[in-house]
Amino acid sequence: MSINRVALYHLETLLWIDRLGTFSAAAERLNTTQPAVSARMRELEQRLGTPLFHRDGRTMALTAAGRKLVRDCDPLLRDMQLALLGSGGFAEASGVVRIGAGEIAAASCLPAFVARLKADMPNVALEIEIDLTANLIQQLLTGRTDIAFAAGPIAHPALKTSPIGEVELVWLANPAVAAAFAGGEAMPPVWSLASHSPIHGRMREAIAASRIAQKSLNLCNNARMMIDIARAGGGIGIFPRPMVRGEIAAGALVEIAAMPALAPVAFHVAMRVADTEPVLTQIFERAAKLDLAEVAV
Missing domain, CATH: 3.40.190.10 (Periplasmic binding protein-like II)
Incomplete structure (x- = not known):
């Protein structure tokens, strides 16, 4: 065993492989290449004189010796980092x-x-x-x-x-669209974030409790784009209040009255x-x- 030839980067690389699960993910985290990570692990195995990985299907898994080394070295490296931070x-x-x-x-x-x-x-x-x-x-x-x-x-x-904490959601449109909607004119387009956004779920619930036709719903994966569409008179939507304070203050967007209450989004x-x-x-x-x-x- 050539323990004197084991460097900190060998051990750091091993820990990141364990944390992230693959050589490629560890390479990305360490800003290097997968071949470089593989080379480091071969060097570490040679210098310790024991295999640290075995092939498990299409992936590499830690051996018992590898798991023990990770368990023993993790707190040591953390303590070393804390010690190096101690002075400044x-x-x-x-x-x-x-x-x-x-x-x-x-x-x-x-x-x-x-x-x-x-x-x-x-x-x-x-x-x-x-x-x-x-x-x-x-x-x-x-x-x-x-x-x-x-x-x-x-x-x-x-x-x-x-x-x-939580963020409040509000129904908004530009003044002309809000007035037309309040007067019962033709249904304007309704905008929501895409289906994997929590705001989309709030929108679906609100539409079910309102006079809005389901067919009026349009999706966008960018909240800022939706705000710009609403400002331009392209419809109404549900928006997070922190993102529209400026538009509300300037009168470019107004809250729509008598709409179903919206549960806030937790973060x-x-x-x-x-x-x-x-x-x-x-x-x-x-x-x-x-x-x-x-x-x-």
Whole structure:
């Protein structure tokens, strides 16, 4: 056993393979290639003198020795990272953190949160991706994202979550369309986010309780586009209040009276249970303290 030739990057790579499940996902997380990850693991096996993986169908699975090494090294690397942060705190932290968020979070809590984060962790590079909740959760599970701000309930054994409040939904149209709708004129088009969005479910429930014809429903996967369509007189829709404050204040959009009440959309921040890096844990803990009710005032 050539333990003196085992480097930290060997062990870090092994831990990311265990956390994310595949060599390719670990390679993406470590900003390298799958052949490089495979080479590191061959080197580690040679230097430890024991196999760490065996082929399980079309995938590679950890051997008993590999699982023991992961279990023993995970807390050691975490303690080392904490020790290295000890002198300068998180202001000296570095690396890349990938944050995923839906449009509503991006328009409410995310800008101020990111600004504070960059002020406290200037050397941590942030990569932010805006997407639908279903995609955000999949990206989180596969390691393409580290932290996610997502709508609706999140229940998965590989993820830990914390609620960060609710966002109010409102019926809106431009003044002319709202007046025509109130006067009982021809039914205007109705717009909703796509079927895998929590707002779509709210829209379906509201349509069932209203005089709106189901055939009037149109779908769009971009809330900002829907807002622009409504402003242009293209129909009515349900919108998250944080995204339309400016339009309401300017009178470009108005609330539609006598429409069914809408349940708010709950939001959570999520990360993988297996991630124990101090920087990720610190960011998650900060995000868990957010309150969308305070942001929305």
